[in-house]
Each structure stands twice: as structure tokens, then as C-alpha cells.
Amino acid sequence: MIIVKYNFISKFSINSSIINLYLCTQIVLMCNMNKLKIGNLTAKLPIIQGGMGVGISLSGLASAVANEGGVGVISCAGLGLIYRNTAKDYMEACIIGLKEEIKKTREKTSGIIGVNIMMALTNFGEMVKTSIAEKVDVIFAGAGLPLDLPKYRTPECVTKLVPIVSSGRAAKIICEKWKTLYNYLPDLIVVEGPKAGGHLGFKANQIEDPNYSIEKLIPEVVAEVSVFEQKYNQEIPVVAAGGIYTGEDMYRIMELGAKGVQIASRFVTSDECDADIKFKEAYINASENEVEIIQSPVGMPGRALKGQFLERVKQGLTAPKSCPYNCLHTCDYKKVPYCIIVTLYNAYKGKMDKGYAFAGNNAYKATKISSVKEIIEDIKNGFDTVKAKFEKRS
Ligand SMILES: Cc1cc2nc3c(=O)[nH]c(=O)nc-3n(C[C@H](O)[C@H](O)[C@H](O)COP(=O)(O)O)c2cc1C
Secondary structure, three states, rough: EEEEEEEEEEEOOOOOEEEEEEEEEEEEEEEOOEEHHHHHHHHOOEEEOOOEEEOOOHHHHHHHHOOOOOOEEEEEEOHHHHHHHHHHOHHHHHHHHHHHHHHHHHHHHHEEEEEEEEEOEOHHHHHHHHHOOOOOOOEEOOOOOOHHHHHHHOOOOOOEEEEEOHHHHHHHHHHHHHHHHHOOOOOOEEOOOOOOOOOOOOOOOOOOOOHHHHHHHHHHHHHHHHHHHHHHHOOOOOOOOOOOOOOOHHHHHOHHHOOEEEEEEHHHHHHHOOOOOOHHHHHHOHHHHEEEEEEEOOOOEEEEEHHHHHHHOOOOOOOOOOOOOEOOOOOOOOOOOOOOOHHHHHOOOOOOOOOOOOOOOOHHHHHOOOOOHHHHHHHHHHHHHHHHHHHHHH
């Protein structure tokens, strides 16, 4: 939307018959999106970049999104592999890697940055403690219910705590537990629907069921959360994730009560995304029927792009020989067909024959690699266009 703003400055000269009118015209291009509040932080844009492991969202992508006014998010998953040469063991390398990625992100942006930490990780607590000590703006905790997350807060803690949930029930349980046990409420809640990439918080039969769609989940979570907002007089913005690709998608879900969106797949095909070019090309080359649901060794369903590695898995041709990193609570290497951390690391490095790309159900829409700035401009324009259309109608 273009707003033309006139600043009139009238000035009487010594000769009172002459009035000099200085007309300053400013054309202010203004995006219609609201800002996003996360506790006492305010993001200029209500766009959170979803954390993507292994290595897909590190300092490159996170800083680029933060520089555009969104929230940039570093993924914790598998940092110990990426930084394995810095320490004698995987767990220590994870901590070194996280500190390093936070430092690099901070060097490139003064915007809002977050860290995504999965509950399923055996070093969840260590990653949370490190993020809080490094004064990361926001922790996003998903892949499980982070019921004890506030226990890691220190007296000096400035880090905002955000759970990722997939139901109104989960949102309610978290609010209740956090308030009762820690006198703390989430600073924001991300609701991840079944169209997301990566691990999904749904049973296989719920993924295509319209009753579990993000359009159903958002009003449900907003209703649950509003009880706590009113009771404790605290805002808890609800943000939608999963399958949001365009400004139109964003506008529609925000009309249903979301205060913003978390977008992941769309940012994969950016210059700044930290994955190898072959990973990005897999997105560009994928067609709609090449996005599939898999059963992940984490014990949850996941969404990924078909490929030769997953084909070999289906044929029973893969098997991990050992568990070198003990990275997940929920994985027993003797029972799973591959080591997920190594497999995702291979994909991040572009070895697509030895790994696969997690992807949201709209990931196949990518046609080219653009800058984060261009992607965000496109989303903003799409949002403004649809908003103007709807406002004209009503
Ligand atoms: C390549 C990839 C890796 C992901 N890794 C993680 C992760 O490590 N932790 C997590 O909580 N979510 C992960 N996700 C989920 C995203 O953060 C996000 O919520 C979701 O993909 C949003 O849907 P979209 O991709 O359709 O935008 C991943 C998604 C993708 C596509």
C-alpha cells in the first residue's frame, strides 16, 4: 500500500502579503504487516524463520532474516558434527558450535535472533543453558513438550522462551505447568501444523485429516491461550507454521488469529541459507509428488523429498553400524534403519546420495535461488495485495 503523506510548513515572510508555502511530499512505502511482540522484544516483521537442522539454518540464514526485521533462528541439531574438529567429543563440539554460530550471527546483525532446540536431543539442557548464557533473544523448543524449559532461567536471563506445539491441548498443558511450577508463561507460542517440513507432531493418519489442519489449530490454540492471557494479564502471541509460502498464505492464517508466521522451506532456496547448493537444488528440482511422509528414527513422522537414499531405506538396504554420537533420547541404533544425524549432515554437505532433505509440503514451489531480502519483499507484496483486495470487498 502506498501512503502519500504531505507535510505542510507555512512560513510568513517580512512582506506579509507573501506566503511561502513549503510543501514537502514524502512518499512513504508502508507494509501493512503488524509488528510481532515477543515479551519485551518487538520484531519489525511478524516472520520467524523456522530452525532447520542439520546445518540448514546457521548464522548465514539467521542473520539475513534478522536483518530484514524478522526473527532469524539457528538450529542446534547436529552442531557437534559440523564442529567436530573443535573438541574431543560430540557434546563438547555442540556447545562450541552453538557459541560460534551465535557469535557469527551477532557479528552480522543487530536484529532478533533465536535458537531452535529439539526436546528429543540428549543435550537439550546443555543447549538451553548455553543459549541463555550467551543471551540469545529467543529459544524455540520443539519436537516434544518442553515442560521444564523455564527451570533453566537464571536471575540474569533475558532469553524469551517459546514452545512449538501441534495442538490446543499441548498449549494449555504448557501454560498450566509453566505457571504453576515456575510462575512463567510462554513469551509466544508457535503452532506447527501438519504441512511443515522436518518432524511432525502428528500421527500418520492425522496428517491429511482436515481436523488437524493449521486453519483448525490456530483458532483452537488462540482460544486456549486467551484464558491465560486474561487471567494473568499477559500477551501470548500465537504464530502459525507449516506450509506457509506466500504473502497470501500468511494473510489468510493471520486472519484466523495468528499474530505472525514461522516459515522454513521458503528460505531454503535463498543465497544465505547455510546448506550446500545441491540441497537447495533438490528443492528447485522437486515436483509436488516428490514430497513424501517418512517415519523418522526420532520416532515421529517427518516430511522430506524423495530421493535415492530414502529409496534404499525402503528397500531395507541401510543400517547403522554403531551409534557414535548418542544424540537422541528416542533412538536405538539397533532398531532404526539409519543414523539420522549423519544422514542429515550428509544432505547439508550436498551428498544427496547419502542423505535426504527435509521439506515442507510446499517446498516444491521453489523455482530459483533468491536473496532473503527478495523473498521477504515478495511475501510482503503478496500480503499487501491480498489484504487490499479483502479490504475493498468488505
Ligand atoms: C530442512 C528442514 C529442517 C528442519 N529442522 C527442524 C529442526 O531442527 N527443529 C525444529 O523444531 N523444526 C525443524 N524444521 C521445521 C521448521 O522449523 C518449520 O517449523 C516448518 O518446516 C515450517 O513449515 P514450512 O517448511 O512449510 O515453512 C525443519 C524444517 C525443514 C524444512
